[in-house]
Amino acid sequence: MSPSFSEATRARFERMLARYPDKEAAILPTLHLAQREFGHLSGEAIDYVATLLGFTPARIEGVATFYTMYNRKPVGKYHLQVCRNLSCSLMGAEHLIEHMSRKLGIKPGGTTADGTFTLSTVECLGSCGTAPVMQVNDDYHEDLTEESIDAILDGLRQEHG
Amino acid sequence: MELVLTTHFGNDRYRHADTYEQLGGYAAMRKAFSMPKEEIVAEVRKANLRGRGGAGFPAGVKWGFLPKDLSRPRVLVINADEGEPGTFKDRLIMSRGPHLMIEGIVITSYALTIHNGYVYIRGEFVREAEIVQEAIDEAYAKGYLGKNILGSGYDLEVTVHRGAGAYICGEETSLLNSLEGKRGWPRVKPPFPASVGAFGLPTIVNNVETIADIPWIVTHGGEKFASLGVEKDGGTRLVCVSGPVKKPGVYELPVGISLRSILYEHAGGMQDGKALKAVIPGGSSTPVIRADEIDVGYDIDSMQKIGTMAGSGGVIVIPEGTCMVRALSVLMNFYAHESCGQCTPCREGCGWLARVLRRIENGEGREGDVELILNVCDNMMGRTICPLADAAVMPAQSFIWKFREEFDRHVRDKKCPYGNTF
Numbered sequence A: 001m002s003p004s005f006s007e008a009t010r011a012r013f014e015r016m017l018a019r020y021p022d023k024e025a026a027i028l029p030t031l032h033l034a035q036r037e038f039g040h041l042s043g044e045a046i047d048y049v050a051t052l053l054g055f056t057p058a059r060i061e062g063v064a065t066f067y068t069m070y071n072r073k074p075v076g077k078y079h080l081q082v083c084r085n086l087s088c089s090l091m092g093a094e095h096l097i098e099h100m101s102r103k104l105g106i107k108p109g110g111t112t113a114d115g116t117f118t119l120s121t122v123e124c125l126g127s128c129g130t131a132p133v134m135q136v137n138d139d140y141h142e143d144l145t146e147e148s149i150d151a152i153l154d155g156l157r158q159e160h161g
Numbered sequence B: 001m002e003l004v005l006t007t008h009f010g011n012d013r014y015r016h017a018d019t020y021e022q023l024g025g026y027a028a029m030r031k032a033f034s035m036p037k038e039e040i041v042a043e044v045r046k047a048n049l050r051g052r053g054g055a056g057f058p059a060g061v062k063w064g065f066l067p068k069d070l071s072r073p074r075v076l077v078i079n080a081d082e083g084e085p086g087t088f089k090d091r092l093i094m095s096r097g098p099h100l101m102i103e104g105i106v107i108t109s110y111a112l113t114i115h116n117g118y119v120y121i122r123g124e125f126v127r128e129a130e131i132v133q134e135a136i137d138e139a140y141a142k143g144y145l146g147k148n149i150l151g152s153g154y155d156l157e158v159t160v161h162r163g164a165g166a167y168i169c170g171e172e173t174s175l176l177n178s179l180e181g182k183r184g185w186p187r188v189k190p191p192f193p194a195s196v197g198a199f200g201l202p203t204i205v206n207n208v209e210t211i212a213d214i215p216w217i218v219t220h221g222g223e224k225f226a227s228l229g230v231e232k233d234g235g236t237r238l239v240c241v242s243g244p245v246k247k248p249g250v251y252e253l254p255v256g257i258s259l260r261s262i263l264y265e266h267a268g269g270m271q272d273g274k275a276l277k278a279v280i281p282g283g284s285s286t287p288v289i290r291a292d293e294i295d296v297g298y299d300i301d302s303m304q305k306i307g308t309m310a311g312s313g314g315v316i317v318i319p320e321g322t323c324m325v326r327a328l329s330v331l332m333n334f335y336a337h338e339s340c341g342q343c344t345p346c347r348e349g350c351g352w353l354a355r356v357l358r359r360i361e362n363g364e365g366r367e368g369d370v371e372l373i374l375n376v377c378d379n380m381m382g383r384t385i386c387p388l389a390d391a392a393v394m395p396a397q398s399f400i401w402k403f404r405e406e407f408d409r410h411v412r413d414k415k416c417p418y419g420n421t422f
């Protein structure tokens, strides 16, 4: 079935559209809405956004692929994005990434077989004073240690059931 | 010590309009509405407020570049992309004192006859964008945004626009393309944003901190702000300290304070058992300095005199025991990843730098590799559409100039003396 926005998202979309002078400027916010609604930006999702805004899918695709936050492929329920830039590295990020890889049995870029976790490395998250840092979906987790990561992952696993 | 921004950041309610107002907020806006517009701009000029986004351009001077005629509407864009590694201050302003920024937007827009503002917030800052949006909604509800603000007949719309993960979008023309719904490719300048910016309209782009300073300047006067800092660089700065110091974090300090005092008094000095090796003083794009160079004033001109920059205020502390090849390799991976690819010297050059450094770090460096890096740098510097290429070159050159023996040793011994790890 081809994707489409729920009524609530549709209403958000309309309100957002009214803030901009043209539909082109609404491309990034619409892609954000689409990713939130559909989980990732599949070809069908791109087509849907293109139709909504009146652009070719190629035009929308060209924008979506430029930005790292738009996931063209499915990601796990929890997307663990660990900063690997300098301040975090100085505070032990490399070891934490190895620890997470071992614990989850996946390499950065991979997703656990049950679809719960995707592990990624990212560039500076703008939170270097509380390094090492990772972003899990919308939220930052700061001052990470192996112990705090274990607690976070175990907590999320329980939530997932 | 006089504080411009952070006095109430410990108060959890300060992010809300009611508390902000009880503590004196939005009084500057009322004052500004009673001032002639030119006078507001004149105060900002007197303040010697230099842009806090990294380039340090005087805000009042930039504002003067808008075309004189008002036939085309103008736009204000706030740069909240905060992507420069080592920098995490705009996040603090947005989460602890968003109304400082909003009040600054109202005053600036009023002074420059602007009716549309956009706050471009990096996509990862989901929570910060929510807090800013809530604060904007409160300001609308109080009649400080929207139509006929305070009965003055003046209208202003402000919209939050979220980025989607791209360091380059912090560069102002890339940011404008991204706001317009395009790929974040920097534009060839001229034309400068002040004449052709967002949606083809004359546009002022300012950093969050720059704009958040405006209410204080209006309240206390430009001269007072200027007097907090040094000649030609006024006010305070939010200095971000990261790395293994006792108290990493954001410190609001007078412009011109010594870097030594930032590190050893405010940030508490090095963690136990660590010694200082080097400092990247103004975000990852600024030239590294050695531990014996920190007796310098933290202001734009003093830092420039010793060959580096105060940049975006991001002080990255590097301890003894850190492999400088590895540290630079991490940074060059970053620039290679973030180059937008439009210019050959940047696209190819950043890739080369990352690859050659990786092989040196892995003990596979070849004779002449260090020279190769310096040559690649020469071919990148100043030859591109935007300054990202220079931003990669400055750390690359300075790491080699200041720590050459470490690079040579990696190549000679065919291994990393630090064991290939942090």
Ligand SMILES: Cc1cc2nc3c(=O)[nH]c(=O)nc-3n(C[C@H](O)[C@H](O)[C@H](O)COP(=O)(O)O)c2cc1C
Pocket: B050, B051, B052, B053, B054, B055, B056, B057, B059, B079, B080, B081, B082, B083, B084, B167, B168, B169, B170, B171, B172, B173, B205, B206, B207, B208, B210, B211, B386, B387, B388, B391
């Ligand atoms: C590669 C690159 C990244 C930048 N990133 C940022 C950023 O994240 N935030 C910012 O305010 N300025 C950033 N800038 C500087 C902006 O281009 C621009 O100078 C600034 O937003 C102007 O505001 P200001 O004068 O108030 O500092 C960046 C510049 C370059 C070249």
Ligand code: SF4
Pocket: B168, B185, B186, B338, B339, B340, B341, B342, B343, B344, B346, B347, B384, B385, B386, B387, B388, B389
């Ligand atoms: S210098 Fe690099 S980032 Fe800037 S426009 Fe050229 S290729 Fe893109």
Ligand code: FES
Pocket: A083, A084, A085, A086, A087, A088, A089, A123, A124, A125, A126, A127, A128, A131, A133, B085, B086, B087
């Ligand atoms: S280096 Fe990791 S958050 Fe900045």
